[in-house]
Amino acid sequence: MAGNGESPTNLKRSLGLGHVFVISTGGTISAGLFFLPSFAAAKAGPSAILAYLIAGLLALPAMLSVAELSTAMPRAGGLYYFLARALGPAGGTVTGVATWLSLVMKDAFALVGMSAYLALIGIDLPSKLTAVMLILLFTLLNIVGSKTSAWIQIAMVSFLLAVMVWFLAVGLPETGNAAGEFEPFFANGSEGLIAAIGLVFVSYGGLTKVASMAEEVEDPSRNIPLGVILSLFVSTIVYTLGVLVVTAVIPQIDLFEDLAPLHTAAETFMPSVGAGFVIAAALAAFASAANAGILSAARYPMAMSRDGLMNNSFLKMGRFDTPTWGILLTGAGMVFIVVVFGAGAIAKLASAFVLLKLGLVNLAVIVLRSARINSYAPGFRSPLFPYLHIFGIVVSIYLIIKLGAMPIVLICASVALTIMWFKYFGRKKTNQTAGAIHHIFERLGQAADTSVDREISAAMQSHGLRSQDDYAGLIARAAVVSVPGDEDITEAARRASQVLSKILEIDPAKVTERFLETGSLWIQPSETHPTATPVAFFDESETDHLVIVRSESGIVIPSEWGGRNEEVNALFFLAGTSEEPGRALRLAGELAALTFQSDNASVVAEASFESEVKQALLPGLEIGQYPLLPEADMGALIGHVLGELKLDDGLHIEAVYRQGKALPYHPDTVLISDDQLTIIGPKGKLPTSSEIGKLFSEK
Numbered sequence: 001m002a003g004n005g006e007s008p009t010n011l012k013r014s015l016g017l018g019h020v021f022v023i024s025t026g027g028t029i030s031a032g033l034f035f036l037p038s039f040a041a042a043k044a045g046p047s048a049i050l051a052y053l054i055a056g057l058l059a060l061p062a063m064l065s066v067a068e069l070s071t072a073m074p075r076a077g078g079l080y081y082f083l084a085r086a087l088g089p090a091g092g093t094v095t096g097v098a099t100w101l102s103l104v105m106k107d108a109f110a111l112v113g114m115s116a117y118l119a120l121i122g123i124d125l126p127s128k129l130t131a132v133m134l135i136l137l138f139t140l141l142n143i144v145g146s147k148t149s150a151w152i153q154i155a156m157v158s159f160l161l162a163v164m165v166w167f168l169a170v171g172l173p174e175t176g177n178a179a180g181e182f183e184p185f186f187a188n189g190s191e192g193l194i195a196a197i198g199l200v201f202v203s204y205g206g207l208t209k210v211a212s213m214a215e216e217v218e219d220p221s222r223n224i225p226l227g228v229i230l231s232l233f234v235s236t237i238v239y240t241l242g243v244l245v246v247t248a249v250i251p252q253i254d255l256f257e258d259l260a261p262l263h264t265a266a267e268t269f270m271p272s273v274g275a276g277f278v279i280a281a282a283l284a285a286f287a288s289a290a291n292a293g294i295l296s297a298a299r300y301p302m303a304m305s306r307d308g309l310m311n312n313s314f315l316k317m318g319r320f321d322t323p324t325w326g327i328l329l330t331g332a333g334m335v336f337i338v339v340v341f342g343a344g345a346i347a348k349l350a351s352a353f354v355l356l357k358l359g360l361v362n363l364a365v366i367v368l369r370s371a372r373i374n375s376y377a378p379g380f381r382s383p384l385f386p387y388l389h390i391f392g393i394v395v396s397i398y399l400i401i402k403l404g405a406m407p408i409v410l411i412c413a414s415v416a417l418t419i420m421w422f423k424y425f426g427r428k429k430t431n432q433t434a435g436a437i438h439h440i441f442e443r444l445g446q447a448a449d450t451s452v453d454r455e456i457s458a459a460m461q462s463h464g465l466r467s468q469d470d471y472a473g474l475i476a477r478a479a480v481v482s483v484p485g486d487e488d489i490t491e492a493a494r495r496a497s498q499v500l501s502k503i504l505e506i507d508p509a510k511v512t513e514r515f516l517e518t519g520s521l522w523i524q525p526s527e528t529h530p531t532a533t534p535v536a537f538f539d540e541s542e543t544d545h546l547v548i549v550r551s552e553s554g555i556v557i558p559s560e561w562g563g564r565n566e567e568v569n570a571l572f573f574l575a576g577t578s579e580e581p582g583r584a585l586r587l588a589g590e591l592a593a594l595t596f597q598s599d600n601a602s603v604v605a606e607a608s609f610e611s612e613v614k615q616a617l618l619p620g621l622e623i624g625q626y627p628l629l630p631e632a633d634m635g636a637l638i639g640h641v642l643g644e645l646k647l648d649d650g651l652h653i654e655a656v657y658r659q660g661k662a663l664p665y666h667p668d669t670v671l672i673s674d675d676q677l678t679i680i681g682p683k684g685k686l687p688t689s690s691e692i693g694k695l696f697s698e699k
Contacts, residue, residue: 018154020227021234024210026157028235030289032203034262034282037243039347043185043257044196045355048692049244051196052203055235058399059204061392062358063179063232064382065365066409068226070211072368074380079211079361080303093309094415094424095360098301101414102353104330107293108207108337109346111135114286116259120279127259134290139331142294143319156284164238166274167266171245174269181248191402198351198399203239206289206356207232208355208361209296221379221466237438259343287585294334298326309426326627344408352400352407359396360690362389379582381464400548434646469583470544471590475617476654476678477662478546482611488556489563489571493534496547496573502660504540514538521562522583524592529569529601532557533588543664544584548613550605569605570595591617624686626677633693635673643667645692651681 015023032052040048059665069082084092093392108131114131115123123130186193210217210228217223246265250258260263262282266275305314318324366389368376382388400407465471472566479499480616482628483491497511504511520535549571551554555616557563572591576584594617595601603616614623628634637645642653642665656669657676664671 015223017223017227020210020217020223021155023281024207024228024231025161025235026153026285026288027206027209027292028204028231029160029238030206030285031113032200033112033114033164033239034110034285035201035243035259035343036203036347037246037261038255038258039344040196040200040243041247041252043188044192045252046182046247047187047193048196048200049240050328051193052239052243053202053236054115054193054686055200055527056198056204056232058197058395059207059232059358059391061388061395062361063228064088064117064225064342065389066211067209067228067360067380068382069361069368070217070224070374071380077456078571079208079357080300082211083360083364084303084307085365086359088424089309089417090305090422091171091306093304093426094418096300096304096410097418098353099357100297101331101333101355102350103293103300104333104531105337105350105353106202107290107297108334109134109202109343109350110286110290110293111138112258112332112343112346114283114290117263117279117282117286119261120196120263122485127343128338131333135331135334135338136320138287138291139231139327142321142327143324144261145320152208154287156288160281160285161234161238162279164242167262167270167278168238170247170269171249171265172179172241175245175248181250183251186443187252193618194399195400195404198355198403199347200351201358202240202347202351202354203398204235205350205357206293207459219466225380229354236693237588240583242392244373274559283338284596290453294327294330295322297330298323301329306563309422325392334663337696349405349410352403352411355396355400356411359393362396365389373584382513399630432618465586465590466583469586469590470682471587472618472621473654473664474546474587475543476623476680477612477664478548480548480550480552480613483555484553488558489534489561492549492551492571493573494554496549496571496646497549500545500573500575501547503662504538506538506540511536511575515679516560519562520588522588522592523559523563523566523568524595524601526596526601528594529533529594529605531570531592531604532563532566532568533574533591534561535574535576535583535584535588537576537581539578541575541577544577544587545575545662546587547575547625548604549573550613552605561617569601579652594619618680620683622629622683622686624677624679624681626679626689626692628673628675628677630673633690634677636693637671637677638673641667642669642671646655647679647687648685650685651679651687654680 035482040051044051073085074083080092080096083095083099088096105572111131112127113135114134115127117127118130119125119127125133151526155276170516172323188195206229210224223555239532246261247255247267249265254264260279260282263275266278268423269280292454301310301314303613304310305312307429313325314323314329316323316325339350341349365382366386369385401413407563481495481499485494492671493512493515497515498506499530500511501508515534515536518534521532522535523532524530551569553566554569555571557566558569572586572588574588576587593615594605600616600619611623613623626634628638630638642656647653654663654666655678657663657678658672658674662678676690
């Protein structure tokens with residue numbers, strides 16, 4: 001996958017587990033809690049309480065799928081990026097529009113709800129007029145670049161949860177005094193409950209927002225799944241208990257018409273200051289969700305434009321360095337929804353499109369796993385594949401049907417119009433890969449476009465190293481060779497394959513063939529010394545191996561290797577294991593990050609000694625090579641096992657070179673004459689040969 005000139009690490013990984021939880025929870029608890037309960041109660045009566053709980057449980061398959069996709073392709077761009085790479089350009093166009101519409105409708109509903117709470121503080125205008133004015137305000141704020149910093153977002157969500165803890169702590173004891181309000185519990189039977197479950201699904205739509213931040217999350221394999229599941233758990237509990245209190249203390253006949261039910265409930269058992277805090281928490285939740293939602297939705301036209309599926313205008317940044325046209329389109333869509341539809345209809349439509357989005361997420365996981373792409377190596381795998389994912393898809397379809405004719409008609413109309421758009425405009429201009437679904441076609445005997453392998457590989461490279469990824473050992477064990485100038489990659493691949501064939505004990509031609517079959521190659525631009533990293537996976541290997549091939553005058557990358565005749569000064573042939581392909585891709589990403597720095601790249605290309613090349617790829621560390629010659633000080637180690645060699649803290653043995661092969665460290669390895677120890681440690685801390693020899697000669 002040819003790089004685009006940006007560093008693979010230009011988005012700093014600064015978001016921890018708390019940030020993931022806050023982003024997910026802050027995008028979730030808003031209109032679904034403060035505005036929607038009256039609409040749900042009108043559908044199901046007191047069983048609306050159960051509707052929120054069941055909806056949260058039914059959202060679990062999609063949330064697990066979001067976590068898997070985010071750890072497999074931790075790239076900025078939201079769900080569209082995942083769905084388009086799974087389903088191809090046609091499917092990507094449909095899903096891009098569908099996810100954009102789900103955000104537009106969800107945020108439009110939130111601002112209609114916000115207008116109801118503004119009325120409580122004296123801004124009592126017609127709800128549609130207030131909502132339109134709010135849309136215009138937040139659209140303008142996003143155009144001029146207003147962003148909520150992480151600490152403000154954390155403070156706001158903390159305030160919201162604190163108010164809800166107070167509300168529930170005081171309100172739950174009151175539910176025992178209002179048991180009569182729960183009869184009949186299933187006011188409209190099972191049909192009413194099912195309709196309410198579908199209606200309240202919009203409440204959980206914000207949980208997917210973390211997908212667009214995946215590239216900025218530290219240790220995404222841990223923090224994204226854990227943060228999303230914690231957020232879903234907390235949101236489900238808050239929704240269920242909040243609606244329980246509301247249903248218990250507000251008479252049903254009044255609840256059906258109440259557009260600010262949490263405030264009404266708070267007035268019955270909280271002091272006036274507490275009821276005021278509920279209003280403040282509601283307004284903060286609405287404002288946060290709507291403001292972030294508009295900018296998030298604006299990314300979809302921008303991402304689709306980048307893939308050639310929409311006009312290039314959506315790629316252009318405005319005066320304030322924001323995607324102005326995408327923001328304006330999103331604001332216009334929200335105004336249209338608010339003006340044309342009532343609050344209840346918007347809730348139905350928003351839930352329908354959220355259900356569609358979640359169903360597509362489950363489908364994407366099924367497609368990507370079934371495609372058997374080596375580079376698809378998520379750090380977290382959702383369990384019970386494919387049964388849980390099929391169940392999630394069936395649930396989405398069933399609940400959309402139960403929402404009624406209008407959502408079905410509008411979903412079908414949007415899909416039909418999107419397909420027409422793709423047929424007459426997008427297909428001619430798209431530069432997007434064919435999608436993982438074409439690998440399934442290949443298995444059925446039809447043509448496949450393997451370019452998506454490189455797309456997913458490039459995304460995986462941005463994942464960041466995990467604690468168990470032995471990058472230092474990979475560099476220490478690496479072989480470094482040079483080739484003459486004016487050659488293409490063929491000669492470099494031949495030299496690398498010869499080295500790897502000895503390590504893997506397979507024919508060199510098969511090594512080269514495997515690199516071509518895998519089709520994973522990352523070209524890292526540099527102003528002075530560009531590099532490239534071909535990656536292949538081998539059943540024959542239990543660990544990763546690297547061969548660095550250099551040329552000062554340049555090596556040409558032709559199309560069959562995934563290039564466009566670019567010239568690079570170094571190639572990192574990385575042979576990964578078939579069992580853990582993701583590890584090799586993360587290691588490749590680390591190489592790309594380091595060689596993006598021109599100083600490191602120039603040293604790799606021009607250094608006279610192998611140790612200098614490795615030193616440039618191990619910032620802050622130093623490599624020592626120690627040959628065991630009988631006549632030298634190190635000869636004292638011959639006949640001893642590695643486990644007897646006790647080094648200072650910070651120093652460790654990476655490998656033993658024996659007859660041209662690198663043996664990984666094992667404490668029981670017996671050292672023999674002409675072995676060579678490779679030791680890594682902080683700069684200036686490596687011992688001399690005589691110092692190591694004395695450890696044994698003195699015994």
